[in-house]
Amino acid sequence: MYQQERLLAIIQYLKEHKKISVEQICEKFNVSRDTARRDLVKLEEQEMIIRTRGGAMLPTLKKEIKNYQDRLRYVSKEKKAIGKLAASLIKDGDNIIMDTSTTVQACAEFINTDCSVITNSINQADILSNKSGVDIHLLGGQLNKEHRFLYGAGTLEKLNAYNVNKAFIGVVGITERGLMIAHEEDGFIKKKMIEQAEQVIVLADASKFENNALFTFAKLSQIDVIITDQEPDESFLKVLEEYEVDVLFAFD
Template sequence: MYQEERLIGILNYLQEHQRISIEDICKVFEVSRDTARRDLVKLEENRSIIRTRGGAILPSLTKEVLNYEQRLLDEPKGKKEIGRLAASLIKNNEYLIMDASTTVQFLAEHISTQNNIVVTNSIDIADILSKKDTLSIHLLGGLFNSTHRYIYGAKAIEMLADYNADKLFLGTCGITQDGLSIPDSEEASLMKEMIRRVDQVIVLADSTKFGRKLFQNVCGWDRVDILITDKEPNDQLIETLNLHEVDIMLVQGATNDG
């Protein structure tokens, strides 16, 4: 087996088991301890792992997030099906808040109910919803982030505080047992206010978000009612979700990851 193949295998092992030892590498890949150490050095140089005494773990903090257009193209099938399932939870005449995530944009495309009032900080979601005749749209004002295409800042939070709604549809960049996280503190402040304004919080996230932790915490699982995703979480996360009575909804054809 070539080194590049082993490196991929080591990362796959870490995704499943969270840590790997020199002995594990020797046993699984049938290599010497010196070869195992060289593999870990290479992965560390690529910033793929953090070396520990006798082995390695995956970095717990994710620092890179794709821009909005790139995220729209990333795993589109899973996101579209999550959006479709989320749209089925909406009833006529409900008041809704939608954040500016790409998965929530796919939800907006699938809304077919009547007489909903929607508050959002996303110009793209507002544009999609504007083509649906029976919806009323309240677009928050404030500063505009052109990279991730959302409106944020003190003015947006001030406007949001005037609203109350039935449901919040929320995306996230990271999901761990601690809850939801994103890279930007300004956006997180707005999302926290969104959570305060609604009766029910529904998180839309594909399985690539599992195990990722970013700089800014948004909320713990005690504030979430439903998680809609495309793959069953691992046993540890399921246990945490059950503890906080979070309903897990899987899209059709979802696979078991635990």
Template sequence: MFQEERLISIVEYLKSNKRITVDLICELYDVSRDTARRDMVKLEEQGLIVRTRGGAILPTLFKEVGNYDERLQAESLSKLTIGKAAAQLIQDGDYIMMDASTTVLHAATALFSRQNVVVTSSIEIAAILTRKEETTIHILGGVLDNKHHSVYGAKAIEMLNDYHVDKLLIGTCGITEEGLSAPNEEDCYLVRAMMQHADQVIVLADHSKFGKRLFHRVVGFESIDILITDQALSSEIKDKLIAAEVEIVLAGGEEQHD
């Protein structure tokens, strides 16, 4: 087996088994310890693994988040399904808040309720809601993030003090057993502030977000009321959510927890 084939195989093994040792690489691929170590060095240089004492694991820290258009295209069918499920939770006359998540964008698109008042940090969501009759839109002021088409900063957080809503819809870049995480502080500050001004917090997250940890922790599961996703959860994550009394809704399916 050539090295490149071996490297691919090692990464695939890690996806299923989480950890691999030097000795196991030697056993699986019939190579010397020096060769096994060279393989791990190569994979680490490519950013595909993190070397640990005597072995390696897959990276758990995700550092890059795509721009708005890239995020909008990623897992688009899953986001569409989740967005439709989220829209069904919004009633006529609800006051709601929406962050700049691309999954929440699909919820805004699917919104069929009437006479809603919506507060949002997303210029894209605001534009979509202008097409919804009898919807009043409040867009937060502040600094415009060109990469993510959203507003952030101290002014946006200050404006939230003027509002209180029935329901908050947010997305997330990553979910682990420790809770939600985001790539930068500004995202954390704004989402936390939004949560303080909503009676119910609804998180929209497709399957690709689970198991991803980013630099900044946003909140733990105790701050969430409902999680909407598109695939059954791992037992570890599900148990943590149930312990925090989070209602789990499987888009297109049944609730996993009452």
């Protein structure tokens, strides 16, 4: 088992049992104490756990969502692989919507087709401005300076005029209840983006599965495709199958 697979399994165990010891990690995954400690150090660096004497526990409070510039420093190779696969789904002549997430930004970096992009993200517009075949429609509105997206009544009104082939949407969490995000104003924009698209494509690394966030902006029945880096739990895969959501896997 690769380290990333163990880390996800450790988090899942913590969600069910609240705490885990080094001995339990060694026994459950057949690894040495040094390997178990390295796994916990890695999870602590990602702010996913609190290390305790001899083990770890989940934080009592949800970690604060980093601002956009901070999140950009942690764009992983998994997110880049997801973005590359997502970009391959864009065809010449497509009209698409791209939201403000860092995983969707990874998609923008790999676009090499002639298309029109509607976005509320300053960063997406900046990246796409260097691509000669892309027409950019930057939505107006009030600027969230910390996370660098435009929102508000004006943004929603402008979105209402666009009809697109595909919408590329990022999330903080995906559960049976639907797609979740940390900020309500961002959630309202994503909700409208989904309504305007023929096909909704969600970009989410495996850590987003069965992770809760403050605001639910869409139901699973409203999405068509999820692009991720690892297969979610079998039980959640069955839920996605029930809603006829296709799952595509990106590999670096």
